[in-house]
Amino acid sequence: MTAAGGLEARYRRLLRWYPPSxxxxxxxxxxxxxxxxxxxxxxRPGARESLDLLWSAxxxxxxxxxxxxxxQPWADALAQVGVLLPLLMLLLKLTEFLSAGAHRxxxxxxxxxxxxxxxxxxxxxxxxxxxxxxALTGNITDALTKGPLPxxxxxxxxxxxxxxxxxxxxxxxxLAFLGISLTNGYTLLAGPRxxxxxxAYGLEALILVIAPGxxxxxxxxxxxxxxxxxxxxxxxxxxxxxxxxxxxxxxAPHPLDLAGxxxxxxxxxxxxxxxxxxxxAGQWGDWLLYQGTLVAVIAVALIAxxxxxxxxxxxxxxxxxxxxLGAVIYLCSLISPPPPASAGNALAVSxxxxxxxxxxxxxxxxxxxxxxDVPGRPAAPGDA
Amino acid sequence: MSKRxxxxxxxxxxxxxxxxxxxxxxxxTDVERMSGGRVKLRAxxxxxxxxxxVAEGLVExxxxxxxxxxxxxxxxxxxxxxxxxxxxxxxxxxxxxVAAKRLELRHRAMGDLA
Numbered sequence: 001m002t003a004a005g006g007l008e009a010r011y012r013r014l015l016r017w018y019p020p021s022x023x024x025x026x027x028x029x030x031x032x033x034x035x036x037x038x039x040x041x042x043x044r045p046g047a048r049e050s051l052d053l054l055w056s057a058x059x060x061x062x063x064x065x066x067x068x069x070x071x072q073p074w075a076d077a078l079a080q081v082g083v084l085l086p087l088l089m090l091l092l093k094l095t096e097f098l099s100a101g102a103h104r105x106x107x108x109x110x111x112x113x114x115x116x117x118x119x120x121x122x123x124x125x126x127x128x129x130x131x132x133x134x135a136l137t138g139n140i141t142d143a144l145t146k147g148p149l150p151x152x153x154x155x156x157x158x159x160x161x162x163x164x165x166x167x168x169x170x171x172x173x174x175l176a177f178l179g180i181s182l183t184n185g186y187t188l189l190a191g192p193r194x195x196x197x198x199x200a201y202g203l204e205a206l207i208l209v210i211a212p213g214x215x216x217x218x219x220x221x222x223x224x225x226x227x228x229x230x231x232x233x234x235x236x237x238x239x240x241x242x243x244x245x246x247x248x249x250x251x252a253p254h255p256l257d258l259a260g261x262x263x264x265x266x267x268x269x270x271x272x273x274x275x276x277x278x279x280x281a282g283q284w285g286d287w288l289l290y291q292g293t294l295v296a297v298i299a300v301a302l303i304a305x306x307x308x309x310x311x312x313x314x315x316x317x318x319x320x321x322x323x324x325l326g327a328v329i330y331l332c333s334l335i336s337p338p339p340p341a342s343a344g345n346a347l348a349v350s351x352x353x354x355x356x357x358x359x360x361x362x363x364x365x366x367x368x369x370x371x372x373d374v375p376g377r378p379a380a381p382g383d384a
Numbered sequence: 385m386s387k388r389x390x391x392x393x394x395x396x397x398x399x400x401x402x403x404x405x406x407x408x409x410x411x412x413t414d415v416e417r418m419s420g421g422r423v424k425l426r427a428x429x430x431x432x433x434x435x436x437x438v439a440e441g442l443v444e445x446x447x448x449x450x451x452x453x454x455x456x457x458x459x460x461x462x463x464x465x466x467x468x469x470x471x472x473x474x475x476x477x478x479x480x481x482v483a484a485k486r487l488e489l490r491h492r493a494m495g496d497l498a
Contacts, residue, residue, distance in 0.1 A: 026431060032454035033408040033427045049426060056428030060435060 006043045008035060014050055017057035019064055062361065075212050076220040077314030082207045083158055083217035084226065085319065086166070088233045089200060090155040093148040095237025114139045115146025137184050144177045145197045154204070161214045170205035171359065174198045174352050182345070193240070195329050195348060199322035202355035207318070209359040225312045228301035229319075235297040325351045390472045396423055397433055398442065398461060398469045405446035405460040408434070434459060442468055 011034050015027050034049070045053075093115075100117035101107070107120035116122030126135040144150060150173045157166035177198055211217065305312045329348050390398070393415070400406055400414040411434075412425050425433070437443040442465030446458040461469070 022435075026457075028455040029408060029457050030427050030431050032451075032456060033412065033430070035454070036409045037412065037427065049428075052426040052428040054428075056432040059432045063435065063439075 004035070004038075007038055007045065010045050011035070011053075014045060014053045015057075017054055019057075019061050022060055022064065062358070073310040073314055076216075076311045077318060078207055078211035079213060079217035080220045080311070080315050081217075081318045082163075082204070082211040083214060083221060084229065084315070085200060085204045085207070086151065086154040086158045086170075088229060088319075089151040089197075090148070091230060091233045092237045093151050095234045096240060097148060099238045113147050113149060114142040115148065116142070134184075137180050141177055141180055144173050145194045150201070154201075158214060163208050163214050166214075167205050167208035167359070170201045170208060171356055173201040174205075175356070178349060178352065193326075196322045196326035199325045199351055199355075202352045203318070203321055206355045206359040206362075209363050220311070222312075225305050225308055225315065228304055229315075232298040232301035235295075235301075239295070239298075389475065390468070392419075393423055393425060393429070394433060394437065395469070395472060397425070397430075397437065398465060398472075401443060401459060401461040402466070402469060405458040407449075407456040407458050409456075411459070437465065441465070 008031065011031055012027070015023060015030060018027070034045075096115075097106070097112065097117045100119075105120045106112065107116060108123065110123035111117075111120055114123055114126075123139060126139060129135075130138065150169065154166055154169050157169060208214075302316060305316050329344075332347055333344065396415040396418055397411060399418060400411045406414060408427070408430060412427070412430055415423055415425050434443065438445075438459075441462055443459050444462050446460040448458070449456045
């Protein structure tokens with residue numbers, strides 16, 4: 001084989017890193033440029049040239065994936081989720097707060113701020129039970145993931161149509177959590193709910209950057225899927241707190257009492273679904289009566305959405321991403337013997353890093369997507 | 385249309401097409417010549433940039449030729465691409481004028497002091 005023939009074959013191998021559709025359109029053209037720019041008797045691609053081709057292939061692949069969002073159903077779904085996700089997160093926090101507070105006690109503002117719904121005195125107790133710095137950092141991370149304030153602020157920014165501020169806040173929550181956790185040597189495999197919350201914030205940051213505007217999200221919202229999702233969220237919020245039983249019957253023991261802690265431990269659910277909906281061993285009868293109702297509400301809402309429209313299906317798929325990632329992380333945490341904390345942390349952090357990295361690259365490369373963010377009162381949901 | 389300043393390689397790419405359609409290798413050598421050898425677009429970077437400006441509607445394919453058995457695709461500036469380049473030129477011209485004026489004042493002030 002001649003030097004030119006060998007060089008061409010090697011360039012073609014490098015060009016295989018490009019997406020097939022792009023290669024179909026541009027491979028011969030790029031190859032022509034590469035060969036024209038090659039030195040006489042050059043037989044191998046230079047290191048810089050090779051890196052440039054690989055990096056460009058990555059950029060083109062990323063761009064093509066993101067351009068997939070240009071199709072109408074995906075664009076509408078992304079715009080809707082950009083608006084819906086913060087509102088559903090706030091609704092979930094509100095439901096948790098009200099249902100836990102209703103059958104126990106609402107607690108102090110500090111308890112509410114750290115998401116200790118229905119556990120009055122939890123904030124003060126954390127400082128009694130732990131060294132100051134441990135309690136403080138623990139409370140801050142709780143405030144970020146379990147507390148209602150970030151969700152509230154995010155929802156307000158989205159309602160105001162301030163996309164950039166909302167994207168920055170959504171990215172700040174997981175970054176701050178990771179910063180605090182990693183510098184303090186925490187294990188991040190804390191539990192599915194915390195992970196899911198962090199993934200939801202990371203996903204929201206990414207969607208706010210790539211979606212075609214908050215105003216379009218409001219315009220694309222339809223009342224039926226929105227109501228179904230809201231109902232499913234309320235059901236999940238009540239389910240997380242133990243279902244309908246505590247709301248309809250005697251108050252649960254105080255969780256900070258020894259008896260209360262024992263009682264709660266006895267009811268501790270096992271497995272992801274169990275933990276999500278509070279299923280305990282030997283409680284299936286009660287479960288079907290009190291929590292099965294909630295699961296049915298959620299299931300009916302989701303199935304109705306799946307059968308709804310292409311946009312609703314995509315909305316559901318996007319909203320499922322944090323749960324799917326949380327489930328994977330949780331299943332990994334069940335491996336016996338458990339993986340080392342560093343491996344678990346790396347695994348838990350990877351999706352977040354990916355979300356935020358893609359958002360940053362997109363932001364730097366393109367700026368926010370075209371589409372006006374309309375400050376002030378948004379269009380009412382369903383105003384299509 | 386985006387009002388973000390163009391990055392230098394994109395600016396030079398559009399400038400290379402301002403006079404008429406060019407193929408990839410022509411753009412590459414033109415950019416290097418215009419920048420005095422400071423900006424060298426490699427093939428991967430060039431086609432990633434072309435892909436972006438084509439997607440933004442600033443540039444479009446003009447025609448294709450086969451030379452020595454190899455495909456050559458020519459690209460040309462679109463009217464929005466011409467407008468974008470003109471707007472960028474005006475922005476740079478205004479910035480340069482302000483900077484030149486300030487430097488002149490500075491030199492005068494330093495001359496007065498000396």
